[in-house]
Amino acid sequence: MLIIPNYVTLSKFHMINTYWALIVPWIASFFSVFALRQSFMSVPDTIYYSAKIDGSSDWRFLWHILVPMSRSSIVAITMLQVIGSWNSFMWPLIVTNSDSLRTLPVGLQAFMTESGIEYPQLMAATTFVILPMALLYLFLQKYIIAGISRSGLKG
Template identity: 75%
Template sequence: MKKMKKTIKQVVVYGLLSLGAITMLLPFFWMISTAFKTGFESLQTPVTWWPKHLVWENWVNAWYAAPFLRYLINSVIVAAVTTVGQIFTAILAAFAFSKLNFAGKNLLFTILLATMMVPVEMLIIPNFVTLSQFHLINTYGALILPWLGSFFAVFTLRQSFNTIPDQLYYAARIDGASDWQFLWSVLVPNAKSSITAIGLLQVIGSWNSFMWPLIVTNSETMRTLPVGLQAFSTDSGINYPELMAASTFVILPMALLYICFNKYVVAGISNNGLKG
């Protein structure tokens, strides 16, 4: 009887997981299938799940519809610099909040933790005004500077650093190691999963960012890939097959990156008390 109950439970669990997987993968399948359709097929009803004839020209036309190579270079630069910068600042801040003692440490941490409840949309206008005063609009500075710091990253790394006993820190100091040496020789190597998870989440977030690059850039030379998808939306309508082909160009690198490193995201989050 117990074995039967266990079998039924497993069937239900795997069934729900399979249903969830299909639900998540269906939009990607629809995107790729539409990229091979004609304009008429993409709009006809009832819908066709796969085109009768594969239209490969959609992919070529999509690539040349806008300067996607320039957009790709911009996206790579912005994602790489913001990720490296955010990880570096998060490591330093997390070390200070985890191992160092200074006046107002807990109060400052609480205040910064409360800022995580502020919607990002509320910061758009203040950030835009600040960057305008420094004449950074339509530059890499506007795309990068606001995202060099993230308290979520600081909080995550602090949780990871807290798993290292303070006694080890004091012993290293007694042996003559500086704070800088202890940070990079002990804490950082032991927090590789968390750092990788933070980096991957930041890369994906930066790569997929649309609203901010749209606001702070006004020329094609500074646009990023998500903003470039606007090229397929005109007054005469939307070219859905080419739009889906271009969307595949944008999504594919991040999908492959996540598939390769998703285990680090799971490990980094589950090891830092952020489950649930």
């Protein structure tokens, strides 16, 4: 549903076959906006009113109070977007023309030939493709779990 409009938009900005074509469509999503909204809505109104009484502007309240309080949700959303873009197969295949810009999941396709699938090499390469995301998840696991479980709760 979004592939054709995204492709047309990127082609009008002359971003096809660039790194920007691989990055820009993953910057925001409906899920990210909703989860971040729910995280911000869970902050009690009294904190906002206290900041206003202390002379804080809305902009300062956002960056100095609201964003630090929602750090776990922001990390969780960012990680889910990174994992989604890392595992994307169809989008990099469509927007890139040169092999040097293709992502690793597209590169796994090289192990599938007309004569068959080379399973040992494919499984070894898949391990190397999965390894960075697994390590990143292990390091940020507490933020991801806290961010996903906290979004939508009124505190």
